Amino acid sequence: MSLIKTRVFQLLVAVVLMSSCKNNSAPAIVSSPTNQYRTGEVVWRELVTPDPKSAAAFYSALFGWSIEPVKESTKGYMLIRQGGAPIGGIIQMPASIKNAGGEWVCSLSVSDVDAIVKSAQSNGASTLVEPMDVSGRGRTAVIRDPQGAPFALIRSTSGDPEKGTASENAWLWSELWSNNVAGSLDFYTKALGAGVERRRDGDKEYTLLKAGNKEVAGVVKNPVDNVRSHWVNYVRVSDPAAMVDKAASLGARVILKPTASVRNGTLGVILDPTGAPVALQKWPLR
Template identity: 45%
Template sequence: MKVSLNGIPKLILLLFLFFMFSCDQTEYPPLSSSASIEYNPGQIVWHDLITPNPKQAMDFYSDLFGWTYKSLGTDDMAYHVIYNGSQAIGGIIPLNVTTHPTGEWLSSVSVPDVDKAVEYNTFRGGKTLFKPSSFKGRGRSALVQDPQGAYIAYIHSESGDPKLQAANNSWLWNELWTNDVDGSLAYYTGVAPYKSEQITEEKVPYFMLKSGDQKLCGVMKNPVADMRSAWLPYIKVIDVESVASKATSLGAKIMLEPQDQIRNGTVAIIQDPNGAPFAIQIWNQ
């Protein structure tokens, strides 16, 4: 598998400028449409794609998954909200194609207190990329780099957290590929009320981060040499082979082909045309 996620050198500055603009002028769709406001700390509740070519990315994901978009802000600093049917599930943020030739998906995890989560990240040796700020319609959020090098956003939503569900062509799972499994497990169990549990049926050591009986995300040793730690989002599909084949025809690259010895052939890992990796998986439970 080949993927480039090492060092987006001006990411901090570009996201700072983008979010400063957004804080002042943009109202975001709520994370939850439920009448009751409920929180599920530790749940990953949103995904943003940073990409050097938003138009190409939007066309790719629309053709592959049927996603639609609503653009907020001006053309050069637009934030493109992703919809799966009527549900807002993520956003697309532009980056400079010259300085940032590849994209990446950024995950947002629900926390009770964003400011305290950032303080904890600093205490543990992480970096603050965008300080805690409030966004109209969204709530309070911050972007950090955890002590093992992975980017993660902390969020406390105005509308509560969306229900845990796995709609077709939407988010199914999130997995941390880390260069320090023990360090990551120790870190994230301090971010949210996670308990870690090793899953013995996997081919490689695999850890589940759970809250009570809820399985919220996975942690495994980074399988890609010379790549910093990163979060990998999963998207639920009905037919992994046909989606992988279509992705290839749309200009994507396959990092991991479906194969029987890995989760019974239900998983593939794809890089979109701008280099952002994501996984697809069949899930019938």
């Protein structure tokens, strides 16, 4: 009898501990449920960085974002808000990765994470994080496209953020800088069902990924030498030159100062103090 009591007690302890130590939780990507989905669009962005504290201080000072650690997180997840609304997160990169720079990973809204992961794998992608349910957030996965650019998939339990016109210092756009544009377009059309549209303005061409008639991202030849393909996320600013200078004073490295030969001086590109690229774009362009 005593042994049975002991076993029952052990079982109870196990159940209590397992329920209190919740697996895979993260804040929702919306303040309140929208129950609307923007399938195929970038709806969330997370900075994976070796130094979340420095990154948080930088982005707070540069854009005025409110960045706070999530109390429930044992691994230091930080939630980024702008105007009270969640706009992204900051994640600690494993300490085992040495001398690594950070990277913003964008999440595409999809209706079936598992199906897209399978489709991506069959079209040459590798899986960095297998599909999993994240309590409070939804089902997610992270994959690396065949050209090496990582991105995430999400099916949010509470819906996607409503799309509005980007305000100053808010996310404006996402762009894939690919070392093999044809290969990238082939992948995103086959694996995710994206549409492609090429637009031309004089000698300048721009390729768009589309979801139905919605423009969801751009794809350009990677303008940076000896750097793998990656997604670059754009923040809307009113004065790119001033913001580049401000970013530099806060510890960023400038890889493109606004110049007339690149989008009429409306674009600056920086690496934040932890090495993650961010584009500062004046909008509208003209």
